[in-house]
Amino acid sequence: MNFITSLRSEILKTKRTSSVWISLLGALFIPSIFLIMYLTRPDKLVPRLMMAPWQIHFSQGWQGMNSFLFPMYIILICALIPQIEFKNNAWKQVFASPQSTAQVYFAKFLTVHLMILFFYALFVAFMLMTGVVSDLANSKYTFLERRVPWSVLMQLNAKTYISILGISAIQFWLSLRFKSFVGPVGIGLALLVGGTIATGFGWEHVSKIPYAHPILTLMSMKDKGPLQLENHELNSIGYFIFFTALGYWDLRTRKERG
Amino acid sequence: MSTTPVIQTEALHYHFSPDVKTLDNINLTVERGSVYGFLGPNGAGKTTTLRLLLGLLRNQQGSIRIFGEDIATNRISILRKVGSLIEQPSLYGHLTARENLEVYRRIYGADKSRIEATLALVDLSGTGSKKAKQFSLGMKQRLSIAVALLHRPELLILDEPTNGLDPNGIIETRELIKKLNRDEGVTIIVSSHILAEIEKMATHVGIIHKGRLLFQGTQPELQHLQEKESIVQIDTSDNRAAQGLLQQYSAVERNGCVELACADRTDVAAINRTLVAGGIDVYRLQPRQNDLEQLFLDITSGNQ
Numbered sequence: 001m002n003f004i005t006s007l008r009s010e011i012l013k014t015k016r017t018s019s020v021w022i023s024l025l026g027a028l029f030i031p032s033i034f035l036i037m038y039l040t041r042p043d044k045l046v047p048r049l050m051m052a053p054w055q056i057h058f059s060q061g062w063q064g065m066n067s068f069l070f071p072m073y074i075i076l077i078c079a080l081i082p083q084i085e086f087k088n089n090a091w092k093q094v095f096a097s098p099q100s101t102a103q104v105y106f107a108k109f110l111t112v113h114l115m116i117l118f119f120y121a122l123f124v125a126f127m128l129m130t131g132v133v134s135d136l137a138n139s140k141y142t143f144l145e146r147r148v149p150w151s152v153l154m155q156l157n158a159k160t161y162i163s164i165l166g167i168s169a170i171q172f173w174l175s176l177r178f179k180s181f182v183g184p185v186g187i188g189l190a191l192l193v194g195g196t197i198a199t200g201f202g203w204e205h206v207s208k209i210p211y212a213h214p215i216l217t218l219m220s221m222k223d224k225g226p227l228q229l230e231n232h233e234l235n236s237i238g239y240f241i242f243f244t245a246l247g248y249w250d251l252r253t254r255k256e257r258g
Numbered sequence: 259m260s261t262t263p264v265i266q267t268e269a270l271h272y273h274f275s276p277d278v279k280t281l282d283n284i285n286l287t288v289e290r291g292s293v294y295g296f297l298g299p300n301g302a303g304k305t306t307t308l309r310l311l312l313g314l315l316r317n318q319q320g321s322i323r324i325f326g327e328d329i330a331t332n333r334i335s336i337l338r339k340v341g342s343l344i345e346q347p348s349l350y351g352h353l354t355a356r357e358n359l360e361v362y363r364r365i366y367g368a369d370k371s372r373i374e375a376t377l378a379l380v381d382l383s384g385t386g387s388k389k390a391k392q393f394s395l396g397m398k399q400r401l402s403i404a405v406a407l408l409h410r411p412e413l414l415i416l417d418e419p420t421n422g423l424d425p426n427g428i429i430e431t432r433e434l435i436k437k438l439n440r441d442e443g444v445t446i447i448v449s450s451h452i453l454a455e456i457e458k459m460a461t462h463v464g465i466i467h468k469g470r471l472l473f474q475g476t477q478p479e480l481q482h483l484q485e486k487e488s489i490v491q492i493d494t495s496d497n498r499a500a501q502g503l504l505q506q507y508s509a510v511e512r513n514g515c516v517e518l519a520c521a522d523r524t525d526v527a528a529i530n531r532t533l534v535a536g537g538i539d540v541y542r543l544q545p546r547q548n549d550l551e552q553l554f555l556d557i558t559s560g561n562q
Binding site: 005006008009012013015016017047084087088089090091092093094096097098099100146254255256258 | 309312313314315316334335337338339342345346347348349350351352353360361362364365366367405511554
């Protein structure tokens with residue numbers, strides 16, 4: 001199938017790029033900090049994790065992730081994938097090849113999301129390893145005695161992923177518009193800080209700001225636990241659909257390509 | 259074999275800003291099996307024309323037909339049979355030569371064996387795990403040509419393929435173009451701003467200047483046009499006096515030489531005799547080299 005061909009070609013282009021390394025290092029960051037803390041301060045952390053080690057471990061981990069690191073990763077990865085073409089002057093060759101604009105756009109956007117899922121998979125794996133390694137190093141931890149709550153893990157993944165959907169579509173659109181890497185990343189960072197501040201002030205319309213959605217999800221998990229879809233998460237899906245369509249329309253109607 | 263031209267544009271106009279015409283009424287005809295040299299100085303509109311042919315720019319006015327099909331409606335089926343190299347190489351610097359070809363092989367649905375075949379053709383088989391960003395400019399240009407050739411295109415669109423290459427690279431690229439045309443019957447449109455370059459490989463020539471197509475025809479037709487205006491340059495001990503003696507040829511002094519138009523070689527001998535008899539030493543007497551600038555002057559003065 002044509003689309004699969006375009007997708008495979010896009011995935012091949014990411015080989016050895018910084019997007020792979022950023023995914024790996026980004027996913028490793030919080031689990032390694034946790035591991036260091038668990039190994040150096042068992043006196044404080046063993047009691048804290050005693051009741052439900054995996055639940056607390058996961059909840060802390062995803063909260064740390066969603067507050068800043070994860071949205072930041074989305075902003076970077078959305079810019080890095082289109083940058084492969086800009087940096088190598090390769091858009092013209094892409095558009096002079098027999099692929100429809102839809103194929104080019106959606107294969108690239110799907111590559112971005114596959115990279116995000118790769119990041120998730122790594123993060124989950126590192127989080128699990130942190131628990132196991134801590135228990136092996138210090139038997140006072142009870143990770144190995146308890147079952148991993150897979151459903152909680154899946155819900156955490158699903159909710160945080162939904163919370164960044166809106167940002168991903170906006171950032172991808174911006175990253176196709178700007179030739180330079182600095183543009184979309186700068187705008188994304190500014191909006192992310194803005195979203196965080198608006199949340200801090202408790203603004204009544206904050207659920208309409210896509211860049212506040214990850215932190216709102218984080219707060220809703222603290223309150224109620226990861227069970228149902230919040231309003232802002234539905235908004236995030238809405239923004240995702242709107243900006244994905246806008247980005248495609250923008251690329252399609254451009255006078256000059258490549 | 260069909261006689262439909264491979265490329266046919268009618269009344270192509272293009273402007274980037276409303277008051278500057280980048281292309282003005284371009285009617286290009288590229289016949290099947292030809293090497294069409296698209297000649298013009300930088301900024302003449304060559305790249306704009308070629309980008310329009312590939313659908314990289316949205317057509318504003320006029321029609322473009324490639325293989326008899328309209329690019330506006332049949333872009334993808336046309337592009338399947340076209341290979342292109344527009345301006346600087348578009349290669350993925352972090353990938354090897356083989357990986358770069360693999361990216362496009364999938365899209366064109368070309369056979370796996372084409373990768374080794376095209377690498378051998380452009381003499382890059384031995385590059386192994388070396389990344390494209392470590393290649394010399396000549397190697398990058400050759401790999402770009404390999405990308406363009408991967409799917410055995412019927413039409414090759416090459417924009418200044420020898421730009422930035424050393425003399426050896428220029429000769430190799432030229433030979434490759436001729437070979438592809440001769441052995442595989444590929445129709446090629448190749449742009450350049452160097453007349454001598456085009457003369458060495460093109461069967462047909464189109465000359466574009468300030469967005470207008472000044473000349474289009476076969477290479478012999480172009481040569482004929484140049485011969486009509488054969489100019490002789492003479493360097494003498496006293497150019498001013500020589501100019502006086504040669505008034506009947508309407509000689510002028512230019513670039514430290516006397517220049518005059520003469521229709522026939524017996525005139526050249528007569529001119530030499532006149533000068534010698536007039537006591538003027540002749541150091542040099544030669545046909546003027548045709549460069550692009552001069553060709554434009556000739557064509558534009560001929561058009562007036």
